[in-house]
Amino acid sequence: MNKSGKHRFPWGHERRFNAYSNYFRSLFGERVQKLSVDAGFTCPNRDGSLAYGGCSYCNNDAFNPSYCTAQKGIKEQLELGMEFHRKRYRKAKKYLAYFQAYSNTYAPLDHLKKLYNEALELPGIIGLVIGTRPDCVDEEKLDYFRELSEKAYLIIEYGIESCYNNTLELINRQHSFEKSLWAIEATAARGIRTGGHLIFGLPGESRDDMLKEAEILSALPLNNVKFHQLQIIKGTEMAKQYKENPGSFELFEWEEYREFIIDFIERLNPAFIVERVSGEAPPKFIAGPRWDLKRSDNVLELFEKRLEERNSWQGKKYIEGKK
Numbered sequence: 232m233n234k235s236g237k238h239r240f241p242w243g244h245e246r247r248f249n250a251y252s253n254y255f256r257s258l259f260g261e262r263v264q265k266l267s268v269d270a271g272f273t274c275p276n277r278d279g280s281l282a283y284g285g286c287s288y289c290n291n292d293a294f295n296p297s298y299c300t301a302q303k304g305i306k307e308q309l310e311l312g313m314e315f316h317r318k319r320y321r322k323a324k325k326y327l328a329y330f331q332a333y334s335n336t337y338a339p340l341d342h343l344k345k346l347y348n349e350a351l352e353l354p355g356i357i358g359l360v361i362g363t364r365p366d367c368v369d370e371e372k373l374d375y376f377r378e379l380s381e382k383a384y385l386i387i388e389y390g391i392e393s394c395y396n397n398t399l400e401l402i403n404r405q406h407s408f409e410k411s412l413w414a415i416e417a418t419a420a421r422g423i424r425t426g427g428h429l430i431f432g433l434p435g436e437s438r439d440d441m442l443k444e445a446e447i448l449s450a451l452p453l454n455n456v457k458f459h460q461l462q463i464i465k466g467t468e469m470a471k472q473y474k475e476n477p478g479s480f481e482l483f484e485w486e487e488y489r490e491f492i493i494d495f496i497e498r499l500n501p502a503f504i505v506e507r508v509s510g511e512a513p514p515k516f517i518a519g520p521r522w523d524l525k526r527s528d529n530v531l532e533l534f535e536k537r538l539e540e541r542n543s544w545q546g547k548k549y550i551e552g553k554k
Contacts, residue, residue: 358384
């Protein structure tokens with residue numbers, strides 16, 4: 232405990248999990264805002280290279296900001312994003328270009344270099360966040376990312392989604408968990424910041440299955456992690472499946488998810504920076520439970536309050552298991 236009588240955790244502040252916002256303030260000394268970019272990519276399970284239709288849960292329109300469309304160039308999207316966030320967060324002066332929509336390494340390297348350089352040339356952009364699939368990187372691209380990471384902030388975020396191959400097959404992911412392991416390890420071995428994304432509540436997975444993923448993830452060389460509850464989004468194959476057979480889904484209600492995510496966080500490596508503990512989509516896109524339309528900031532507030540009530544924190548059981 233510190234002088235105020237409050238806990239001070241391994242990550243150096245009093246919040247009960249290794250929060251992304253605190254990490255960024257520590258790293259940059261000020262607020263840094265991510266700006267989403269739609270660079271016109273697709274995915275190999277969408278364009279026919281591996282399959283058609285994409286992941287069964289995916290509709291990118293549900294999370295793209297209004298200024299973020301592929302019809303606008305990289306520079307225009309970023310400038311519009313800066314204008315939007317300057318009004319909302321007046322203190323933001325530095326930005327990261329977040330290549331978010333679809334698989335943002337799924338193109339020849341020369342084309343990728345052109346897109347990334349266009350973003351980094353814009354004043355105020357200090358780095359890149361690149362979201363992609365583990366089967367859309369290779370040794371050549373990773374070597375380039377290593378060079379790029381020496382000049383600017385860079386993190387490659389991989390959609391893991393599940394640690395179980397049966398689930399990945401069921402949701403039309405078209406890659407294995409072993410492919411995620413390879414990509415994460417190959418990226419981290421080059422000194423590149425590496426992130427992972429997981430979805431909780433996918434069909435066929437029990438609560439115990441999902442909790443076991445905390446141990447699996449904790450052994451990986453990840454820097455950042457993101458967690459989302461499964462949301463049924465209109466316009467997806469999963470929305471059709473849900474309409475035809477809702478009983479085959481075990482979707483989280485809010486109170487149930489709150490307790491689950493705390494159970495999960497307790498088992499998670501405390502070195503991991505947690506970017507988010509839940510997902511949010513505009514209500515007009517949601518075809519399943521809506522959690523009384525709770526916003527992400529409200530979910531986070533209630534999550535942290537419950538951590539305190541349970542006297543819990545990230546890595547509590549992970550550390551106990553190491554003793």
